[in-house]
Amino acid sequence: MTPAINLLKKHKYDFKIHKYDHDPACTNFGDEAVEKLGLDSKQVYKTLLVELSPKELVVCVLPVCNQLSLKEVATIFGAKKSSMASRDEAQKVTGYLLGGISPLGQKKLLRTVLDETVKNFSTIFISGGKRGLDIEVKPKDLEVLLKAKIGKITA
Numbered sequence: 001m002t003p004a005i006n007l008l009k010k011h012k013y014d015f016k017i018h019k020y021d022h023d024p025a026c027t028n029f030g031d032e033a034v035e036k037l038g039l040d041s042k043q044v045y046k047t048l049l050v051e052l053s054p055k056e057l058v059v060c061v062l063p064v065c066n067q068l069s070l071k072e073v074a075t076i077f078g079a080k081k082s083s084m085a086s087r088d089e090a091q092k093v094t095g096y097l098l099g100g101i102s103p104l105g106q107k108k109l110l111r112t113v114l115d116e117t118v119k120n121f122s123t124i125f126i127s128g129g130k131r132g133l134d135i136e137v138k139p140k141d142l143e144v145l146l147k148a149k150i151g152k153i154t155a
Contacts, residue, residue, distance in 0.1 A: 003095065006105060045114075045124050051083050069155040099127075117154070123136045
């Protein structure tokens, strides 16, 4: 079990686990999940870490088919600017490997924003905490568990 799954179990939320064989040569992790699980790319969400100034990291959860707007992220969190966190920093802070970063069960609960498109679905798919593992969860449960904001963070 991953920390993400353990957290959902601990709080008794309903969720489904979806596993697939991860291709080690693949670096487009979200697209791989969409393809191998036969899902709609609008319903599969990626987890990105963004650095606000000064040196605060936040978590952004958005559809794999969309691009993150750093300007929108800065606005939502009241920062002057934002930039993508480095791969090493993202892995160190979350405790997960790139391609398996879940918004759930990270080492520390960071401020989080879910893209407003979560409102379009009764369930969404997020990383389960390792490559080849997605979790289907209700957006409202994710919002509550992460104390997340909901807003427009896509370009």
